[in-house]
Amino acid sequence: MLLKINGFNKSWEGFSLKDISLEIEEGQYFVLLGPCGAGKTLLLNGIAGLYRPDSGNIFMQGSEVTFLPAEKRNIGYLFQKDAIFTHLSVKENIYYGLKYHKPDRKYLDTLFELLDITGLLGRRDTVNLSGGEARKVALARSLAVGPRLLLLDEPLSFLDPLSREKVTQSLSSLNKQIGLSIIHVTHDAQEVKNIAKGAAVLFDGSIAQAGSMGKVLSEPSDFLKEKFWGCSHV
Amino acid sequence: MIYLLLSIILLCLHFIFFTFFVDAGTNAVILAANILFAFNGVKLYRKESLNKFSLYLFGYLLLFVFVFLLSKASLLFAIFVILYSVIFNISYLLPYLIILIFSVVFVTPYWMQVFILFSAFYFFAGSIYRRTYSKFFVVLFSIGFISILLIIFPILYIFLQVSPQSLLLAFKNNEFQQALLNSLVTSGISTLIILIFGVPFAYVMARKNFAGKGFLDNLINLPILIPQTVAGIALLVVLGPKSPVGEFMFKNCRLAIANGYLGIIAAQVFVSSPFLIRSAITAFEGIDQRLEDASRTLGASELSTFMRISLPLAGSGIFSGCILALARALSEAGSLMVIAYHPMTAPIYIYDQFIQYGLSEIQPMAVLLVISCLWAFIGLHWLRHQLIKKG
Numbered sequence: 001m002l003l004k005i006n007g008f009n010k011s012w013e014g015f016s017l018k019d020i021s022l023e024i025e026e027g028q029y030f031v032l033l034g035p036c037g038a039g040k041t042l043l044l045n046g047i048a049g050l051y052r053p054d055s056g057n058i059f060m061q062g063s064e065v066t067f068l069p070a071e072k073r074n075i076g077y078l079f080q081k082d083a084i085f086t087h088l089s090v091k092e093n094i095y096y097g098l099k100y101h102k103p104d105r106k107y108l109d110t111l112f113e114l115l116d117i118t119g120l121l122g123r124r125d126t127v128n129l130s131g132g133e134a135r136k137v138a139l140a141r142s143l144a145v146g147p148r149l150l151l152l153d154e155p156l157s158f159l160d161p162l163s164r165e166k167v168t169q170s171l172s173s174l175n176k177q178i179g180l181s182i183i184h185v186t187h188d189a190q191e192v193k194n195i196a197k198g199a200a201v202l203f204d205g206s207i208a209q210a211g212s213m214g215k216v217l218s219e220p221s222d223f224l225k226e227k228f229w230g231c232s233h234v
Numbered sequence: 235m236i237y238l239l240l241s242i243i244l245l246c247l248h249f250i251f252f253t254f255f256v257d258a259g260t261n262a263v264i265l266a267a268n269i270l271f272a273f274n275g276v277k278l279y280r281k282e283s284l285n286k287f288s289l290y291l292f293g294y295l296l297l298f299v300f301v302f303l304l305s306k307a308s309l310l311f312a313i314f315v316i317l318y319s320v321i322f323n324i325s326y327l328l329p330y331l332i333i334l335i336f337s338v339v340f341v342t343p344y345w346m347q348v349f350i351l352f353s354a355f356y357f358f359a360g361s362i363y364r365r366t367y368s369k370f371f372v373v374l375f376s377i378g379f380i381s382i383l384l385i386i387f388p389i390l391y392i393f394l395q396v397s398p399q400s401l402l403l404a405f406k407n408n409e410f411q412q413a414l415l416n417s418l419v420t421s422g423i424s425t426l427i428i429l430i431f432g433v434p435f436a437y438v439m440a441r442k443n444f445a446g447k448g449f450l451d452n453l454i455n456l457p458i459l460i461p462q463t464v465a466g467i468a469l470l471v472v473l474g475p476k477s478p479v480g481e482f483m484f485k486n487c488r489l490a491i492a493n494g495y496l497g498i499i500a501a502q503v504f505v506s507s508p509f510l511i512r513s514a515i516t517a518f519e520g521i522d523q524r525l526e527d528a529s530r531t532l533g534a535s536e537l538s539t540f541m542r543i544s545l546p547l548a549g550s551g552i553f554s555g556c557i558l559a560l561a562r563a564l565s566e567a568g569s570l571m572v573i574a575y576h577p578m579t580a581p582i583y584i585y586d587q588f589i590q591y592g593l594s595e596i597q598p599m600a601v602l603l604v605i606s607c608l609w610a611f612i613g614l615h616w617l618r619h620q621l622i623k624k625g
Contacts, residue, residue, distance in 0.1 A: 050527050070530035071538075077531040083524040087546050096542075100533030138528075145532055 008056035018206040034202035076147030082138040090123040103146035132163030267315040274319040404598035413583035421563035424502035432511040440518030462568025497574035506562035510555040517551025
């Protein structure tokens with residue numbers, strides 16, 4: 001078991017995550033579905049360790065990480081708006097975490113090849129990166145440190161169709177070739193229905209349904225049929 | 235042929251009429267001006283539309299009525315006519331001439347200042363209109379310019395009253411040099427102290443919510459709110475020779491805080507810290523929290539994140555704050571009068587000289603102080619731009 005969340009509660013600015021429990025297997029491609037404002041990003045931040053939960057526990061590979069600060073959890077995080085460090089070059093961005101983590105050279109080579117990023121390494125500034133390029137740089141940056149788990153917050157948003165296709169492919173091959181465990185957060189079930197294995201649906205701060213991706217898609221609970229799937233997404 | 239004819243007519247006119255009003259020399263100058271005007275008029279009449287020609291004549295008439303008849307400034311009239319004839323064809327300069335004539339005729343004692351300010355106004359407002367075609371913004375700017383006017387006018391006035399020789403003389407004054415040096419060194423040290431202690435504080439204020447934050451936030455502004463003399467008195471009570479701190483320092487380190495460099499620095503830190511801290515808070519608040527979060531998830535501790543992400547990204551804003559704080563420290567006088575009159579800083583020295591010798595004596599020094607401060611800030615701003623360019 002890679003990640004186990006137990007009775008996780010957090011209130012933040014009038015919104016609250018209520019009694020979240022999740023289990024994610026090693027090497028799994030897990031998708032966290034939910035409409036905007038369901039608390040998906042807040043949950044991701046909690047897993048990443050950017051705040052302490054009000055109650056509940058998080059276990060990773062058997063040991064408790066609930067009170068471990070973000071920098072010690074070794075969890076990669078791709079933020080929704082990439083969060084590129086504008087004062088650094090592309091290379092400095094990607095190599096940022098290598099000061100704290102030392103993955104072997106071969107891993108980095110495989111990673112850069114997989115992401116097709118070698119062409120971007122020479123770029124001095126990050127201002128002129130296209131949306132797709134910036135996403136790739138951010139992805140490479142979070143993966144260069146060799147994380148145990150990768151969190152993706154709407155990784156396909158604000159991208160043109162071609163870039164979406166490319167990023168989806170990269171994510172899929174990262175999962176299959178390197179065996180990377182991924183939690184992919186999105187409001188659009190369509191974009192991940194072919195690659196995701198496990199799925200959970202978050203609605204208004206609590207888990208409304210969880211199971212395999214196929215099951216969540218084909219047998220949505222009555223509540224979700226009405227509230228979520230019914231409107232636009234499926 | 236027509237030029238010759240015109241010249242002869244003008245010559246006759248001048249000999250017949252103008253001899254009654256002006257002396258021969260002035261008359262000759264006016265004649266020259268009129269001939270230039272007439273020649274240019276003929277050229278205009280041939281090349282341009284009748285409207286423009288009438289406008290040309292009308293302008294002359296106005297000049298004649300206002301400058302020659304009403305102000306009785308005949309030589310000035312001649313100069314204006316010459317300028318008018320030359321500039322009429324260069325349409326973008328014409329408004330400046332009109333401003334010049336207006337300021338010389340109507341606000342004679344302040345004509346130079348008024349001319350400079352109005353020209354500047356016309357330049358900026360025109361530029362705004364040409365770029366945006368928005369009358370609304372020109373009106374807004376016109377209203378706002380009044381506030382600029384209140385700032386610039388006194389400084390411009392004192393600048394235009396001082397001769398370069400007196401400036402040089404003031405600069406050679408040893409006491410003044412020493413005072414200026416005192417000012418620069420103490421304000422530099424003060425800024426450094428605020429930088430070291432204020433930036434960490436600003437980072438906490440920008441990033442975290444905690445009980446009593448609102449109170450602290452207001453407390454930062456306190457030095458701006460309270461009168462400078464009161465600040466000086468408060469500092470004197472705490473740090474003066476009779477206070478425990480002052481006594482301790484004097485006994486153990488042989489250092490006097492009041493009437494010493496330490497006192498100057500204490501007062502400057504007190505009054506100028508809000509400017510740096512405020513700028514730093516704004517700069518830190520402007521950084522996307524996500525960047526710091528990203529840095530944390532990549533393995534950087536909070537300290538590393540602060541040093542590698544927050545500080546470099548806020549650097550430009552903090553530097554601006556340093557410039558503001560330095561400016562405030564340099565210009566501080568009120569609290570220094572109470573806690574550290576000696577050793578004199580430049581503002582105190584100027585005040586001291588003013589009390590001893592009066593207004594005219596200290597004008598060159600005042601101007602010199604403004605110039606030296608301006609240079610310091612132009613230099614710092616230049617440095618800031620260089621740093622930004624480098625990244």
